[in-house]
Amino acid sequence: MVPYPPGGGTDVVARWVAxxxxxxxxxxxxxxxxPGANGIVAMQHVQGAPADGHTLVMTTADTVSVNPYVYRRLPYRPEAFVPVAAVTRLIFALVVRPGFGAGDARAFVARAxxxxxxxxxxxxxxxxxxxxxxxxLRAEAGFDAQHVPFQGAAPAVQAMLAEQVDAMMMPVGLALAQGGRLRILGVASHARFPGAAEVPTLIEQGFRLAADLWMGVLGPPGLPAAAADRISAAVQEFVRAPEAAAFFTPNGMVAHVADRAAFAATIRADDALWRERAERLGVKLDE
Structure with a gap:
């Protein structure tokens, strides 16, 4: 199960994993x-699925480490899902539409x-x-901006290509896939991304923003350890293979090789990171 529409980063990874x-x-x-409700529809469905290893969800920190701190009422329990297999970490980048006149993040902030x-x-x-x-980024740099949400990354990118929206923080691979039609102004990571080494990080440009987004497979509550271990071992086998880089790099990702215990530790660490960000920014929904 993928909580987002076809064509986005999670969908691309899920199809490769499958x-x-x-x-x-x-x-x-x-x-x-x-898709639906920022991943809630799929997560709620998988939470209620039989714990037999036949229904899993390919998801990201959005549904596990962000939703609990921005929704006042959440119809599923993120902590109840069973970590099965880490797959990758997405590298984010600040990206602008074709006609937006800015060559780097500093110029973007100045124009904003x-x-x-x-x-x-x-x-x-x-x-x-x-x-x-x-x-x-907006809070740190001190500019005004209007949020325009979409139901998935793919429709958001289409709106940018149509010059309907100015900018987006998106996986760098999704921007690269547009064949130069979108301009990447800075990478939100501690190091430059190998697939776009000419693009400086946001940190290099004076903005303290670096965060990769984990992506992996979770099972419903009660999934037996034997079933989770079997799938985890199989996923680790092809994620750590040298040829996996041919998939990850063009898609703006890096391999995340981890056993189930290490994946659970990643989720806990990211949970604390995104909780602090969401609470500091005051992002809260009534749903």
Missing amino acids: RELTPRIGQPVVVENR KAAGTPVTFASWGVASTSQVMMES
Whole structure:
């Protein structure tokens, strides 16, 4: 199960995992997209699925480490899901539409401050990591901006290509996939991304913003350890393979090789990180 529409980063990774996992476990792995409410629809469905290893969710920190701190009422329990397999970490970047006149992040901030009306920025959902990261940059740099949420990364990118929205904090691979039609102004990581080494980090440009987004497979509450271990071992096998870089790098990602215990530790660490960001920015929803 994928909590977002086809064409976004999570969907792309899920389809790659399904293709690689199928021969290793000897049964078909089918991807079903069930978008809605910033991932809540799919997570609620998987929470209620039989804990037999046949229903899993490919998700990100959005649904596990962000939603609990921005929604006052959440119809699923993130802590009850079983960590099965880490897959990757997405590298974010500040990206602008084709006609936006800025060559780097500093120029973007300068123009945003000088604009008579707020710049607009897209995200793949209200209170998503995409919004929280842009709100973090806005708060640090001190410019005004109007959030325009979409139901997924793919429709947000289409709006940017159509010049309907000015900017977005998105996975760098998603920007690279647009063939130069979107301009990458800075990478939100501690180091430059190998697939776009000419683009400086936001830290290099004077902005203290670095955050990668984990992506991995979770199981419903009560999933037996034997089933989780079997799938985890198979996923680790192809994620750590040298040829996996041919998939990860063009998609703006790095491999996240971790056993189940290490993946659980990553989730806990990111939970604290995103909680602090969401609470500091005051992002809260009534749903």
